Amino acid sequence: MTSYHDITDALSGLLSPGKVTADREILEAYARDETSDLSAMPDILVRAESVEDVRAVMEFCNTHGLPVIPRGAGTGVTGGAVPVRGGVVLSLEKMNRIIEIDRENMVAVVEPGAITRDIQDAARAEGLMYPPDPASLDSCSIGGNVAENAGGPRAVRYGTTRDYVLGLEFVLADGSVITTGGKFVKNATGYNLSGILIGSEGTLAVVTKIVLRLVPAPLFTFDMLLPFPSLVEAMNVVYGILLNRVVPATIEFMERDAIDLAAKFLEREMPFPDAGAHLLIQVDGNHEQAVFNDLDAIGKLSCADPDTIIIAQSPEQRERLWKARRSIRDAIKKFYPVFLAEDCVVPRSRIPEFMSDLKNYLETKDLRSVMFGHAGDGNVHIDVLKGDMEYEAWTQGLPELKREIYRRAIALGGTITGEHGIGFIRKDYLSLALSRDEIELLKRIKKAFDPKGILNPGKIF
Numbered sequence: 309m310t311s312y313h314d315i316t317d318a319l320s321g322l323l324s325p326g327k328v329t330a331d332r333e334i335l336e337a338y339a340r341d342e343t344s345d346l347s348a349m350p351d352i353l354v355r356a357e358s359v360e361d362v363r364a365v366m367e368f369c370n371t372h373g374l375p376v377i378p379r380g381a382g383t384g385v386t387g388g389a390v391p392v393r394g395g396v397v398l399s400l401e402k403m404n405r406i407i408e409i410d411r412e413n414m415v416a417v418v419e420p421g422a423i424t425r426d427i428q429d430a431a432r433a434e435g436l437m438y439p440p441d442p443a444s445l446d447s448c449s450i451g452g453n454v455a456e457n458a459g460g461p462r463a464v465r466y467g468t469t470r471d472y473v474l475g476l477e478f479v480l481a482d483g484s485v486i487t488t489g490g491k492f493v494k495n496a497t498g499y500n501l502s503g504i505l506i507g508s509e510g511t512l513a514v515v516t517k518i519v520l521r522l523v524p525a526p527l528f529t530f531d532m533l534l535p536f537p538s539l540v541e542a543m544n545v546v547y548g549i550l551l552n553r554v555v556p557a558t559i560e561f562m563e564r565d566a567i568d569l570a571a572k573f574l575e576r577e578m579p580f581p582d583a584g585a586h587l588l589i590q591v592d593g594n595h596e597q598a599v600f601n602d603l604d605a606i607g608k609l610s611c612a613d614p615d616t617i618i619i620a621q622s623p624e625q626r627e628r629l630w631k632a633r634r635s636i637r638d639a640i641k642k643f644y645p646v647f648l649a650e651d652c653v654v655p656r657s658r659i660p661e662f663m664s665d666l667k668n669y670l671e672t673k674d675l676r677s678v679m680f681g682h683a684g685d686g687n688v689h690i691d692v693l694k695g696d697m698e699y700e701a702w703t704q705g706l707p708e709l710k711r712e713i714y715r716r717a718i719a720l721g722g723t724i725t726g727e728h729g730i731g732f733i734r735k736d737y738l739s740l741a742l743s744r745d746e747i748e749l750l751k752r753i754k755k756a757f758d759p760k761g762i763l764n765p766g767k768i769f
């Protein structure tokens with residue numbers, strides 16, 4: 309093959325018409341994901357509609373040594389779906405069927421392009437729940453969630469995507485189609501291939517079908533918003549809650565700046581304008597009284613004046629509270645389009661130390677940051693804003709800034725990313741978090757799945 313023109317023709321011949329394009333205007337939309345300040349044009353776009361399409365594309369690209377970049381909904385924030393070396397973007401957006409909600413086995417069988425919210429709604433209609441709830445759930449795809457091991461606020465009680473994948477169908481670089489697991493919870497048959505695929509960021513295989521574990525939907529869910537003078541005081545309450553045998557579904561924290569930005573974005577007043585930090589806690593269960601007891605215990609442990617606690621009982625009230633939490637990233641994007649988004653994890657008990665140490669460091673650099681995240685599982689979102697800084701100074705300073713953030717998380721026993729992955733923007737820092745031997749082993753796994761290195765090159769390593 310000599311040119312991408314020939315390749316487009318050859319791929320169009322292999323697949324039915326309309327699935328392959330090299331139209332620059334269409335390709336533009338596939339040049340970026342939600343990563344701040346990163347884009348690269350693909351050469352060709354293929355919108356697969358079946359596993360057979362994916363198989364044909366992979367076999368062809370492997371034979372000709374062409375890069376293939378799997379893509380879900382493009383909401384990733386580490387450049388995972390960005391074709392940094394050009395090549396063929398393989399979009400799974402049209403493979404979006406919820407094939408089955410199997411009530412008896414409490415399982416969902418879905419295609420990778422299915423939107424996470426749609427899976428949750430389909431499960432709920434059968435009295436079941438798919439718990440992982442990334443803040444992007446209205447737009448991200450389940451294939452992207454699997455590839456990133458996406459998490460969300462409910463990880464405290466329910467875990468992350470990894471805890472719900474029972475089986476996968478995936479296509480290797482050479483076009484082989486492999487099926488792992490199935491509609492069963494236990495499996496001790498050989499290596500856990502699904503486990504290796506989860507969090508592999510499109511570098512090992514293209515996921516074409518997913519079997520998901522569902523759980524019974526809790527009958528009662530209440531959310532409460534609690535104000536605190538400072539983050540340290542809020543975090544002390546978090547430990548108290550968990551040590552008192554109350555395991556809420558979520559324990560989210562938002563520092564003052566995060567709330568202020570969300571309020572400005574949503575053009576609404578926030579209930580506690582003077583609070584230094586907030587906790588947004590969700591408690592669920594099947595016995596109303598037991599859920600009330602948990603709410604009561606949390607209220608007492610917080611030592612808050614009961615008049616300052618907001619409890620949302622109806623879906624509308626709940627949505628109002630969560631809208632503010634889920635809008636923080638969009639607010640930052642709107643008011644500060646260039647920013648660094650980090651999602652380090654540290655042991656839960658080290659969150660206040662991590663944040664105050666980092667704030668001090670950022671202040672010495674005249675940088676403003678917004679911090680929020682998952683207090684229950686130690687995952688802190690740190691968004692550092694470029695603000696008025698000259699663009700050149702900002703980009704020059706980024707490597708040191710990232711290194712300082714990661715170094716601090718690792719020193720406290722944490723790691724560099726909890727849910728957003730390595731992708732393109734963190735690959736130069738992998739060696740801060742993993743040993744040389746570990747990285748070598750990961751590279752050997754990559755070679756076993758994709759010997760020619762055509763799948764999502766330039767990511768993770």
Ligand SMILES: Cc1cc2nc3c(=O)[nH]c(=O)nc-3n(C[C@H](O)[C@H](O)[C@H](O)COP(=O)(O)OP(=O)(O)OC[C@H]3O[C@@H](n4cnc5c(N)ncnc54)[C@H](O)[C@@H]3O)c2cc1C
Nearest residue numbers: 380381382383384388442443449451452455458459510515
């Ligand atoms: C406002 C906002 C809030 C967010 N909140 C959260 C959050 O709370 N928790 C969280 O974990 N993330 C969050 N994210 C990040 C993002 O939504 C997740 O990483 C999500 O899982 C990406 O899904 P996607 O379908 O958009 O994947 P894409 O961005 O399209 O791709 C992400 C990666 O997955 C690979 N990939 C996609 N589909 C496949 C497939 N079928 N087979 C193999 N590889 C594939 C791609 O190659 C790429 O490396 C947020 C993003 C935004 C913009």
